[in-house]
Amino acid sequence: MAQLASPHALYISEIFFAISHYLEDDRKALARLARCCHAFSEPALSILWSSVQSFSQFIPLLPPTVKFLWDHGQFDEVTLLQFQCPPEEEWRVFDSYARRVRKLYSGSRCHQIVARIRSGTTLFPLLQSLSLQLVEPLYTQGKLFSDSIRSLKISGPAYVHCKDDRVQMAVAHLARDAPLVEHLHIEDYTYSAVQSSLSPLHFAHLRTVEISAFFGYTLLQSLCHILSQAPVTRLKLELPPLPNKEWNISIPVFPALKSLQICGNPASAEQFIFHLASKGLQELSVHHTRGSASAADYHQLLLHVADKYSNTLRQLSLSTLQQISLSLTQPPTTNYPYDISQALLDTFYALAPRFNRLETFHLSLPHNRHVHLAPELTSESPTWPSLKLLGLEAT
Numbered sequence: 001m002a003q004l005a006s007p008h009a010l011y012i013s014e015i016f017f018a019i020s021h022y023l024e025d026d027r028k029a030l031a032r033l034a035r036c037c038h039a040f041s042e043p044a045l046s047i048l049w050s051s052v053q054s055f056s057q058f059i060p061l062l063p064p065t066v067k068f069l070w071d072h073g074q075f076d077e078v079t080l081l082q083f084q085c086p087p088e089e090e091w092r093v094f095d096s097y098a099r100r101v102r103k104l105y106s107g108s109r110c111h112q113i114v115a116r117i118r119s120g121t122t123l124f125p126l127l128q129s130l131s132l133q134l135v136e137p138l139y140t141q142g143k144l145f146s147d148s149i150r151s152l153k154i155s156g157p158a159y160v161h162c163k164d165d166r167v168q169m170a171v172a173h174l175a176r177d178a179p180l181v182e183h184l185h186i187e188d189y190t191y192s193a194v195q196s197s198l199s200p201l202h203f204a205h206l207r208t209v210e211i212s213a214f215f216g217y218t219l220l221q222s223l224c225h226i227l228s229q230a231p232v233t234r235l236k237l238e239l240p241p242l243p244n245k246e247w248n249i250s251i252p253v254f255p256a257l258k259s260l261q262i263c264g265n266p267a268s269a270e271q272f273i274f275h276l277a278s279k280g281l282q283e284l285s286v287h288h289t290r291g292s293a294s295a296a297d298y299h300q301l302l303l304h305v306a307d308k309y310s311n312t313l314r315q316l317s318l319s320t321l322q323q324i325s326l327s328l329t330q331p332p333t334t335n336y337p338y339d340i341s342q343a344l345l346d347t348f349y350a351l352a353p354r355f356n357r358l359e360t361f362h363l364s365l366p367h368n369r370h371v372h373l374a375p376e377l378t379s380e381s382p383t384w385p386s387l388k389l390l391g392l393e394a395t
Contacts, residue, residue: 049100055111061097063090066117070110085117098124107133116142131155137166138173145174151183168198168222175201185210186223198222200251203230211237212263221249228253228277239264239272241290252277259283265290266297266318270304281309288320295343302347310354314386318344319364319393345392359386364393 033044052058059070063086069075101124111132115123116139124130127146131153138144145152154170167186174181182205209232211223217240232254239262257278262269262285269286284305298318305313344363352358 045097046100049097051103052101053105055104055106055108055114058094058098059108059110061094062114063094066114069113075109075113080113080116083117085119091118091121099126101127103127103129105131109135112136112138112142112144115139115144119143122146132170134166134170137164138169143177144170145177147178147180149174149178149181151185152178152181153185153187155187165198165222167219168226171223171226172198172201175203179203180205182206183208184227185212187212198226200229201226203227206230206232208232208234209236216240224249224253225251229255231256233257234259236261237263238289239268241265241268249275254278257281261285261287263287263289265293266301267293270297270301273301273304273308276308280312282312283315284309284313285315285317286319287317293320295347298344299347302344302351306351306354310351311357313355313358315360316355316358317360317362317364319362357386360389360391361387362389362391362393364391 030044030048033040035041036044059067062070065083065086069079069083104124104127111123119139119142122143124146126148128148129151130145130149132144132155134154134156152174154167171184171186174184181203184206187210206227209227209230211220220237220240228249228251233256235254235257241264253275255277257276258280260273260276260281260283262272264272264286265288266286273284286301305316344365348361348363
């Protein structure tokens, strides 16, 4: 009886759906199951189309008149303004697959064009994660983002230079169309963007933001402004060298922030931290990736962090791959050679008693000398009762 019952169990869609999840990396096996019989088709197709690598897979499923535009490259403004969206019955095959998609990596311009043509309908109604290569401004009436989206990554080829606010407008569309979004990642632009006139946008559930790679000062400042009141708790961003060593941010930003990772020089990091509205930062990491710096810059950064977050900070990490100039008055001695790591340690020794909740401090800097670890800076120290890990790394 067990041998006879086993095949029948597969006809229970919930059981077969659970089994199909184990084949999500074997697309050929899922395709064969989908063609095997009607009972297996729906669960297998749902797994097969849950994660789609490119919108190009949907081009053969488009209505004939829309596919004709794609085949002949007729995406000019005049043609699109005159084009009539096909009736809903012609989208039936497209919709039958689109509603299965939960995760989409879209680098196709056609995705944005189709969203414009079908502006009254959400193309992927159950989509949760979207990676979008934004190579042109969004059509203001189109609905590119499903209200089911939880995670969005916007990227663009590094050779794109523009003087519009397409990235800011994409974020505005996200706030309008996807109120449940939790994670936003923007990367890979070399923009000379204009300063956006957008006011701070409303995001009720946005918790994680990452802004990275090739951003100019104006665009980054604009993004920080329009995201300034979002309830972001984790922020990672790359700071360009500041033109005048000051951020021109008119209002304090990110009031709910708990964790901050900065790639940039310490002077830029110090200025950005100055504009934070958060009063409860717990984790801070500064990785010096580009731009010049001095020991004095690190001293100023540590001093400002101590003034603002000495009662809340639990983890602090400073690291650099760059050369740092050492401008100190204390001379080296034979038994105590002075280098940049020692300079920062000495600065931190003086501030250590103020960090009464700090549990982890990690320092990674290039040097080729021994550093002197002060004996009083240990986990048994009464001046630093919360210390659990002190890490020093020479690169």
